[in-house]
Amino acid sequence: MQTNSKIFLGTAFTATSISEVSILKDHLFLINEDGVIDQILSPEEEVYPSIIQENEGKDHFFRLAPGQYILPGFIDLHIHAPQWAQSGTALDLPLNEWLHNYTFPLEAKYEDIDFAKEVYEDLVTTLLNNGTTTGLYFATIHKEASYLLAEICAQKGQRGLVGKIVADDVEQNPDYYRDHTTEQALHDTEEFITRVQELAKTTKQGVYPVVTPRFIPSCTDEALEGLGRLAAKYDTHIQSHCSESDWEHNYVKERFQKNDTFALNDFGLLGSKSVMAHCNHLEDEDVRLFAQTKTAIAHCPLSNAYFANGVLPTKRFLEQGVDIGLGTDISAGASPSLYDNAKQAVVSSRMLEDGVDISISQDKRGVKESRITINEAFYLATAGGGESLQLPIGRLENNYAWDIQVIDTNVVNNKLPVFNQEEALEDIFQKIMYLVKPANIKQVWVQGEQVK
Numbered sequence: 414m415q416t417n418s419k420i421f422l423g424t425a426f427t428a429t430s431i432s433e434v435s436i437l438k439d440h441l442f443l444i445n446e447d448g449v450i451d452q453i454l455s456p457e458e459e460v461y462p463s464i465i466q467e468n469e470g471k472d473h474f475f476r477l478a479p480g481q482y483i484l485p486g487f488i489d490l491h492i493h494a495p496q497w498a499q500s501g502t503a504l505d506l507p508l509n510e511w512l513h514n515y516t517f518p519l520e521a522k523y524e525d526i527d528f529a530k531e532v533y534e535d536l537v538t539t540l541l542n543n544g545t546t547t548g549l550y551f552a553t554i555h556k557e558a559s560y561l562l563a564e565i566c567a568q569k570g571q572r573g574l575v576g577k578i579v580a581d582d583v584e585q586n587p588d589y590y591r592d593h594t595t596e597q598a599l600h601d602t603e604e605f606i607t608r609v610q611e612l613a614k615t616t617k618q619g620v621y622p623v624v625t626p627r628f629i630p631s632c633t634d635e636a637l638e639g640l641g642r643l644a645a646k647y648d649t650h651i652q653s654h655c656s657e658s659d660w661e662h663n664y665v666k667e668r669f670q671k672n673d674t675f676a677l678n679d680f681g682l683l684g685s686k687s688v689m690a691h692c693n694h695l696e697d698e699d700v701r702l703f704a705q706t707k708t709a710i711a712h713c714p715l716s717n718a719y720f721a722n723g724v725l726p727t728k729r730f731l732e733q734g735v736d737i738g739l740g741t742d743i744s745a746g747a748s749p750s751l752y753d754n755a756k757q758a759v760v761s762s763r764m765l766e767d768g769v770d771i772s773i774s775q776d777k778r779g780v781k782e783s784r785i786t787i788n789e790a791f792y793l794a795t796a797g798g799g800e801s802l803q804l805p806i807g808r809l810e811n812n813y814a815w816d817i818q819v820i821d822t823n824v825v826n827n828k829l830p831v832f833n834q835e836e837a838l839e840d841i842f843q844k845i846m847y848l849v850k851p852a853n854i855k856q857v858w859v860q861g862e863q864v865k
């Protein structure tokens with residue numbers, strides 16, 4: 414091993430397929446200077462005892478305590494950073510009214526860089542404390558505050574993918590919160606991309622600029638076209654909202670006589686580095702287009718309960734070959750925790766399968782074979798997020814980044830109900846997924862560096 418590298422000894426869980434979680438009991442994880450997993454050794458390997466003997470007690474050797482476990486860090490595919498300031502409030506209106514009555518007035522305040530600093534620092538720290546090692550963020554229309562968010566991710570050690578929002582349509586956006594010309598919106602986006610790409614050169618874990626049309630209703634055709642061109646020119650990630658609610662889905666159909674997916678594709682906004690939030694209203698041809706273009710979905714189950722007018726058929730879309738990860742969608746989803754969203758993804762899928770209106774006969778009430786398991790929700794929060802972003806993250810495998818959370822099941826203020834020292838590790842894993850709180854997340858590491 415190279416010098417200055419790190420070695421971890423402990424039991425870990427990692428997704429090896431959409432439905433399978435592999436248990437790496439008492440394994441050694443050898444991490445290189447770039448913060449990448451170099452080797453994973455099981456106790457059966459010949460060199461295993463000698464590596465422990467040579468390294469135990471040194472600064473770079475980390476042995477987990479009894480009751481502690483390693484999980485990959487979570488990957489949050491959809492966060493509205495400015496909306497952290499209203500999380501847990503203002504969820505009483507449908508999407509378009511919510512945007513105009515609460516969200517645009519709040520986001521307009523991020524012209525004030527001091528306000529942005531206060532909120533963004535608190536949010537990035539909170540997400541790290543919840544085990545989120547990578548975040549895909551919408552900022553606001555303001556280029557300075559958007560850049561500040563990328564800087565804060567860089568400083569705090571989180572892998573941040575950040576977009577300056579574009580919203581230039583005079584009809585759909587209020588005067589007080591709008592890109593005032595399309596040219597300015599595209600110019601600011603290009604400047605933002607090049608500045609963040611410069612910042613990335615000095616950031617171990619990576620920060621990435623993301624081309625971010627808020628959603629089709631916010632943008633003129635010229636802006637959407639220009640953003641497609643910028644994404645291609647700089648090979649950036651792309652994010653937006655797609656077919657989220659009945660209102661939004663129908664608005665796009667009326668404007669373009671086609672669905673969101675095909676309109677976005679015409680503007681060059683679908684592709685292997687594109688992540689579209691929600692997508693609850695996709696039809697079969699839309700799903701095929703996503704699979705063909707390798708466009709991913711950010712599934713935000715808590716938010717969907719308020720704004721989507723339906724449940725994402727996660728199981729079916731996964732079977733149709735679409736990459737899917739999980740998003741908190743702060744603040745349409747009030748919780749900063751992907752644990753909460755993983756649980757909700759399971760719950761929502763069960764309700765979709767069974768149906769909810771008992772006045773309808775049982776055989777017609779639900780959508781058969783829709784349920785997902787907690788293993789599948791774990792896949793979405795980890796490996797699925799990595800696939801969606803096309804980054805080597807979200808799995809404990811050679812050549813993946815050492816982005817992990819150390820879970821302590823024995824903390825005083827949230828001890829998990831493990832009473833039998835011989836309890837099956839499969840069951841302990843499920844208890845972790847259902848019951849962990851930030852207090853249990855003892856350490857967080859990103860790209861081989863400790864950030865909590």
Ligand SMILES: O=c1[nH]c(=O)c2nc[nH]c2[nH]1
Binds near residue numbers: 512628716720742
């Ligand atoms: O959940 C959502 N949050 C938003 O901020 C937003 N903007 C457009 N569509 C949206 N959906």
